[in-house]
Amino acid sequence: MKKQDKILTIILIAGLFVFILSADLFFDSYIKRVLNLCAIYTILALSMNLINGFTGLFSLGHAGFMAIGAYVVGIFTVPVEMRSMVFYLKPMHPLIANIELPFFAALILGGLLAALVAFLIGAPVLRLRDDYLAIATLGFSEIIRIIITNAQSITNGSLGIKNIPPTANIWWIFGTAFVTIVFIILLISSSYGRAFKAIREDEIAAEAMGINLFNHKVLSFIIGAFFAGIGGGLYGALLGTVDPKNFLFVLTYNFLLIIVLGGMGSVSGTIISAFIVTAGQEWLRFLDEPLSIGSFDIPLFRPGFRMVVFSILLMLIVLFYRNGLMGTKELNWDMLKRIGSKFSFKRPKGGEAK
Amino acid sequence: MKKVLSILLSVMLVAIMVAGCASSKPSSTPAAPETIKIGVFEPLTGANAAGGELEVEGMKLANKLYPEVLGKKVELVVVDNKSDKAEAASAAARLIEKDKVSAIIGSWGSGYSIAAGNIVKEKKVPAVGASCTNPLVTQGNDYYFRVCFIDPFQGTVMARYAFNKLGAKKAAIIQEVSNDYAVGLASFFKAEFVKLTGDPNSVVETSNYQTGDNDFSAQLTNVKSKNPDVIFAPGNFTESALIIKQAKKLGIKTPFIGGDTWETDEFLKVGGAEVEGAVFSTFFDPSVTMTPESTKFLDEYKKAYPGKEPAAVTALGYDAYILILDAMKRANSSDPVKIREALAATKDFPGAAGPITLDVNGDAVKDAVIKTVKGGKFTYMDTVKAK
Numbered sequence: 001m002k003k004q005d006k007i008l009t010i011i012l013i014a015g016l017f018v019f020i021l022s023a024d025l026f027f028d029s030y031i032k033r034v035l036n037l038c039a040i041y042t043i044l045a046l047s048m049n050l051i052n053g054f055t056g057l058f059s060l061g062h063a064g065f066m067a068i069g070a071y072v073v074g075i076f077t078v079p080v081e082m083r084s085m086v087f088y089l090k091p092m093h094p095l096i097a098n099i100e101l102p103f104f105a106a107l108i109l110g111g112l113l114a115a116l117v118a119f120l121i122g123a124p125v126l127r128l129r130d131d132y133l134a135i136a137t138l139g140f141s142e143i144i145r146i147i148i149t150n151a152q153s154i155t156n157g158s159l160g161i162k163n164i165p166p167t168a169n170i171w172w173i174f175g176t177a178f179v180t181i182v183f184i185i186l187l188i189s190s191s192y193g194r195a196f197k198a199i200r201e202d203e204i205a206a207e208a209m210g211i212n213l214f215n216h217k218v219l220s221f222i223i224g225a226f227f228a229g230i231g232g233g234l235y236g237a238l239l240g241t242v243d244p245k246n247f248l249f250v251l252t253y254n255f256l257l258i259i260v261l262g263g264m265g266s267v268s269g270t271i272i273s274a275f276i277v278t279a280g281q282e283w284l285r286f287l288d289e290p291l292s293i294g295s296f297d298i299p300l301f302r303p304g305f306r307m308v309v310f311s312i313l314l315m316l317i318v319l320f321y322r323n324g325l326m327g328t329k330e331l332n333w334d335m336l337k338r339i340g341s342k343f344s345f346k347r348p349k350g351g352e353a354k
Numbered sequence: 355m356k357k358v359l360s361i362l363l364s365v366m367l368v369a370i371m372v373a374g375c376a377s378s379k380p381s382s383t384p385a386a387p388e389t390i391k392i393g394v395f396e397p398l399t400g401a402n403a404a405g406g407e408l409e410v411e412g413m414k415l416a417n418k419l420y421p422e423v424l425g426k427k428v429e430l431v432v433v434d435n436k437s438d439k440a441e442a443a444s445a446a447a448r449l450i451e452k453d454k455v456s457a458i459i460g461s462w463g464s465g466y467s468i469a470a471g472n473i474v475k476e477k478k479v480p481a482v483g484a485s486c487t488n489p490l491v492t493q494g495n496d497y498y499f500r501v502c503f504i505d506p507f508q509g510t511v512m513a514r515y516a517f518n519k520l521g522a523k524k525a526a527i528i529q530e531v532s533n534d535y536a537v538g539l540a541s542f543f544k545a546e547f548v549k550l551t552g553d554p555n556s557v558v559e560t561s562n563y564q565t566g567d568n569d570f571s572a573q574l575t576n577v578k579s580k581n582p583d584v585i586f587a588p589g590n591f592t593e594s595a596l597i598i599k600q601a602k603k604l605g606i607k608t609p610f611i612g613g614d615t616w617e618t619d620e621f622l623k624v625g626g627a628e629v630e631g632a633v634f635s636t637f638f639d640p641s642v643t644m645t646p647e648s649t650k651f652l653d654e655y656k657k658a659y660p661g662k663e664p665a666a667v668t669a670l671g672y673d674a675y676i677l678i679l680d681a682m683k684r685a686n687s688s689d690p691v692k693i694r695e696a697l698a699a700t701k702d703f704p705g706a707a708g709p710i711t712l713d714v715n716g717d718a719v720k721d722a723v724i725k726t727v728k729g730g731k732f733t734y735m736d737t738v739k740a741k
Contacts, residue, residue, distance in 0.1 A: 028452075030448045089537065166472060239472075240469070241465070241472075243468075243534065304403075
């Protein structure tokens, strides 16, 4: 990294810090909520991209890992005195009824538990490839959800848990997102990351080069699941409530959408598209409001229209950018400078770059 | 070809953006003091769109009938929560921060209401749920109210019906375990039934199924072998209709009873002749006018939607709106905190779906209606008084 780029990066990080500080102080709770959701989706999409984009394993089990993280945070951070109120049908299991953990510990525990489950699932399942792996992981994520639904004395079953303390503020969430981004970038550029990419490109060639396929696949799967658990924990804490219906397999497609849109195998692409997809859906809300020209109400503008438009925009991107916005490329200062010099009459603008 | 397409699409995009600016301007700069805004967040797309749509229908009808309060125009701001919890929370935050609503109505589906609960509590804007029946919605939240009764009451009503009217001594439960509503109903049914019979083993079997299942032979064979006098099967309408159908095929003659979710056309369509005689509790029946407001609601509904019977949740959506208006009148203010205080003091308010009294939790204490399927139609049987 050149010295100039280093300085630019430090300025960018400082700029982001100032941005979050001002967001925390001046933005209203609606905008903060959308920003928080963007950052949480960044964590989740990045962890999925590590498995799907960088290692080339077509896994669709993300909602399940998220559910584990969210539930661990839900179960262990609800204050003990409120528990009998939440678990009103069937009291909480006496083993865990009096254990209350601080938010950070619960978050890490959720990530670790998700990683453990990923290890147990991954060991047999990662011998499969492509579509078979997708189906098997999808199945496991549903199994996790159904176990949660039926373990009434631990998870409160389908009633869900509420009163999760709102610890997850903008600092927590953006801080975690930052740590995740840095960790994934370091991992990708380490020898492990290069091995992941080699497996993605050609398994046989990678194996011939001395890469232990199975170990690397499981490692990538476990790390991905760990961050999915962390992301899930933040998601649960942001909402203040979890229930099994949150984690239907459809949720996984949100992240699949983000990584396909941003580019399978691009960290910066994932970050950009997580923000675009999440904030974009909110921004398009004006399409749901009735619009009239003079006294004529245009019949198209009614609830649901924004999703139609959103889908059309997605199809366009997939049609014209076959590899997503970034492909496997990363946004770096050289690229920004090049874009900057192309439009030299405009000042170059830095995005979520690294 | 590609170029033409891309130009076309860019034009479309720009058009949308322009439309966005055009539409957001008038809504953000109306003469602010002249209107009072009531926010509505409902699932209008996604899995629960049908339910949300029905509730909004009732609110719009009420808005047409009572467009003014305190000499100001009332504007309904309807936002979609996409049948998604995160989206529901954002939608509620948007209503409060961006639209500056005085009160909120919603949402179909208790999970979405719970997700929005934290925000209304923190921002001190009262919310009134129309048909969210999970007790957790209002529990520990001073700013959430509802105009419907809750799961415990409905389960209790059906247990009493089974014991007193059917003379049942043994009951079996088949519950949709992935549905908070069904689990709640089933557990309170069991508690009350055991209390009434005085026999801790009077509920002989509890079988579970998941949303979306369509073969219930295992559960039904289990239930059949225990030979109960009545089968309580709270759950989604499609699955419930299938259960009853398959039970008849297996030769089970035991009567089936359930909850308000059965009151849909799909239940009749899927179940056909087999659901004949099924009994369930619900909120409202068009044939029994519970208050003068019911007549008014029914007349207006017939005018607005000729040839359609109003659903119970439509009446509840209507009630949620008029209750908020009434609270504004009583508080003589559109200040959210004052509205909350007035709402909390609601007593014997004449709603379209029966008189409403709100208890300390903010839950409505009101009568339940018992209906049955007769001649391929839902028919009124009885009204059960809330104590």
